[in-house]
Amino acid sequence: MNDMSRLWRVAVLCVGTASLAACASLPENGGRSGALQYATDRGLVVDSQADADTQHLVHGLLDKPISADDAIRIGLLANARVRSVYARLGIAGADVYDAGRLSNPSFSISAGFGNANADDKVTFGLAQNFLDLLLLPSRTRLAEGEFIRVQQEAAQDILNLAAEIETAYYRLVAAEQIRDMRQLAAKSTNISAELAGRFFVAGNMNRLDYALQKAAAADMAFSLRAAETAARVSRYELNRLMGQTAAPQWAVSARLPEPLDDDPDIEPLIAEALDTRLDLASARKAVEVLADSLKVTRQFRWLGSVAVGVDHERESGGKRITGPSLSLALPIFNQGQGAVHRAEAQVTQAEAAVHAMEATIANTVRSSHAELVEARQRALDYRDTVLPLRQEIVSETQKRVNFMIVGVFDLIDVKREEYNAYQGYFEAIGDYWVARATFARHIGLKLKSAEALSVIEETIPNQDQHHGHHGQPMPTDDAQPVADHTTQHDTDAHQGHGEQGGHDGHDGHGEHQ
Amino acid sequence: MIFRRDFLNLTSVAALTGLAAGSAVAGQARADAPSQPKDGQTTRRPFTPVRTLNGWTLPYVMNDGVKEFHLVAEEVDHEFAPGTRAKCWGYNGSTPGPTIEAVEGDRVRIFVTNRLGEPTTVHWHGILLPSGMDGVGGLSQPHIKPGETFVYEFTLNQHGTHMYHPHVDEMVQMAVGMMGMFIIHPKDGEPEPIDRDYVILLHNWALHPGTYRPDPSIMTDFDLWTFNSKIFPAIEPLVARSGERVRIRVGNLSMWNHPIHVHGVQFAVTGSDGGRWPKALWRSETTEIVGVGQTRDLEFVAVPGDWAMHCHMSHHTMNAMGHGTPNTIGVDQSGIEAEIRKMLPGYMAMGQHGMSEHQTHVDMGHMPGPDNTAPMMMGKGPFGNFEMGGMFTVVKVRDTIAAGDYRDPGWYKAPKGTTAYRVSTNPNYGKPVRRS
Secondary structure (H helix, E strand, O other), rough: OHHHHHHHHHHEEEHHHHHHHHHOOHHHHHHHHHHHHHHHOOOOOOOOOHHHHHHHHHHHHOOOEEEHHHHHHHHHHHHHHHHHHHHHHHHHHHHHHHOOOOOOOOEEEEEOOOOOOOOOEEEEEEEEEEEHHHHHHHHHHHHHHHHHHHHHHHHHHHHHHHHHHHHHHHHHHHHHHHHHHHHHHHHHHHHHHHHHHHHHHHOOOOHHHHHHHHHHHHHHHHHHHHHHHHHHHHHHHHHHHHOOOOOOOEEEEEOOOOOOOOOOOOOHHHHHHHHHHHHHHHHHHHHHHHHEEEEEEEEOOOOOOEEEEEEEEEOOOOOOEEEEEEEEOOOOOOOOOHHHHHHHHHHHHHHHHHHHHHHHHHHHHHHHHHHHHHHHHHHHHHHHHHHHHHHHHHHHHHHHOOOOOOOOHHHHHHHHHHHHHHHHHHHHHHHHHHHHHHHHHOOOOOOOOOOOOOOOOOOOOOOOOOOOOOOOOOOOOOOOOOHHHHHHOHHHHHHHHHHOHOOOHHHHHHHOO | OHHHHHHHHHHHHHHHOOOHHHHHHHOOOOOOOOOOOOOOOOOOOOOOOOOOOOOOOOOOEEEEEEEEEEEEEEEEEEEOOOOEEEEEEEEEEEEEOOEEEEEOOOOOEEEEEOOOOEEEOOOOOOOOHHHHHOOOOOEEEOOOOOOOEEEEEEOOOOOOOEEEEEOOHHHHHOOOOEEEEEEEEOOOOOOOOOOOOEEEEEEEEEEOOOOOOOOOOOOOOOEEEEEEOOEEOOOOOOEEEOOOEEEEEEEOOOOOOOOEOOOOOEEEEEOOEEEOOHHHOOOEEEEEEEOOOEEEEEEEEOOOOOEEEOOOHHHHHHHOOOOOOOOOOOEEEEEOOHHHHHHHHOOOOEOOEEHHHHHHHHHHOOOOOOOOOOOOOOOOOOOOOEEEEEEEEEEEEOOOOOOOOOOOOOOOOOOOOOOOOOOOOOOOOOOOOOOO
């Protein structure tokens, strides 16, 4: 066999070896399915639409009043953060790809031009880094571990985004309800001031009392405007989270349901949270990967670069020399101590991060639960105690107006206090659902959203309604002499206002997985 | 039952207070179960027994020439008018307490049992008696403690219209209803025979709307004004036959003086708790102010018809109403009323042209009031709404009422031509003269 064919045989052998080496390909779908699987396992619902359909789908959703789930869907499709998360996955995927590949062999060529006594020479060389080959399985394993970690992190980011959208949604509904109550309250002070004007014109009220009435109306206008602005700001925030740049034209459903009466034991949930939280899993994975990396670093600390190759020299006189080459880094000045120490420190750092995260998770689960419980209790106390009392106060005051024992201004004042109580109630309900979404995020889950748990009316409540229909109670016209509103001293109170959501506690027990 | 030992105690008390021992002999005395009232039961001349509107006269037992009465001071459940009840304090189950009726010269013995939760006494307002019988707690006698029974005994040496009431924690006990009338007929009979002798005790109550117990802390701003603890329309009418001589005895233990006005007659103010006045001191009036603590006898000859009789303080002929409320007269609420009804569907703009419409609305039932509260204006007559309350009633005189018949004869049918009648519904009718 001649030299050339020997050379090529060696080369083919190298390439063959290389191709037999464990060769990771680019992760399927950029790794998105894997990441999303983590998220859907924890309750997130994700569209599987192809990218081309998203615009159409999003516009379709925005044309009708949106629910919290709709907002989450839209956000996951349109918010650029998701693309950024996927890009990060892509980077990690590329790392996996690279990790599973041998570095390309290097080919060298040099030419020498002899003088009269020497022949011209051409030298060819082909070298392959063989440390790669040794490290390939470890490197691949590490990169795959890191990829999983990044997938978990990405899934957590998506869950976080969903939670932000959900809470922004609830805040918006609450802000709109609060604004509506402020409108009713402002209307009442305006009516009172206008009525005072009639008394003034008739000569029955003096300037001072009239001015006091007008001042109250003027003050209320500020608080109304503040509430209107707050609702608008909440709207723009949700618009942002849904990834929309154009001015929002969409509408949200008008009401949130009443709090659920599920109240799980918190300590077992903390144990579950520590298992479920993806960012914790990701941090633990980081420890795992770094520990593995430390092992590898220790294993190969004596090894520098190793290159194996073949050289072939050609002289003009027809001389041919071919032979193998070896290049080896000698661990004389550096035996890899630095690298090992660095790796050890990185492991310690990662472990510390895990412990810190565990403490944070446990305590934020507790604190968000405490807030959830407080908000629920506040909402129920409004519904069962404060609102019925406020209605009774209005009803009893109306009776006194009927018998000319007090005047109509006192009646309007107590009606306004009823509106204020309703505002407190809506605030409490909004706080509850926000706290619940926050709590879910801290446990590491996506619980069912408010509307998924009960039926909601889509219409904006008007102030003439007698009953809350399927929504929660609304300010009612309770001065009627018939029994349904005026005889409420006990928990039957909420019967007259429509039962809604309150019985869905049964759903709530199955919530957590 | 008075047992022998207790009776001996009473005897010794009587001895200490200087009473004749012979009057306190145990005999047919029974402290419980008074006998039926016997009209004119005395050795003196007969008299027309008084009629206490909505009330009653306390029966007595004759015990060896002494008229024995028994008052029980206790909490009572009292109805001011249907739909308005309260826990009050009174005597023998009622407020005012039963009228004590006796004759000048009678010796009376009055047992007083205290079933209140605090001490009490009884003061015999305007009656001449020994100092120790005067009933001022701490001054005349020890307090009658809860559960105790005291006995008062004295001879009546006067005649006239008198009252009795507590003199311990007097303000509170009176404010919640403890008072009664004490009528003493003259020993020689009436110089002018009285055919109908009515008794009315004036009072005021702070029964705040929606409550069931009068509030004794109120000094001037009362809710209910009463004749014998009743408000119109629950006050009985004063019934008489045409031509009868009617006397109305008015006592006042409220916190206001009351100008009592009788329609249709000029009455003579003929006496007080100072006794019957000589004719030269009689005053001819149609309205007599009965001051706090005073009594007045008003006499007139009954004239046929239905005649209003009331306190002329116009707020005293209203039931509970608001004071200092916004004045709605002349206030045009058109347009804005509808806006208010959107917030408050039970709201009705009232009073632009006064309060007369109020009774109509309340009677129609679509404007309920607070619990236990009478509307301020009530009552229906043959021609429409009275729009009255409080200290208001009607003197009903008919040609055909039998003597001694006190039943309500219904409404007066005026003879033809003697009722005011309408001549036009056109506001521009006629040529009335005006000041320009």
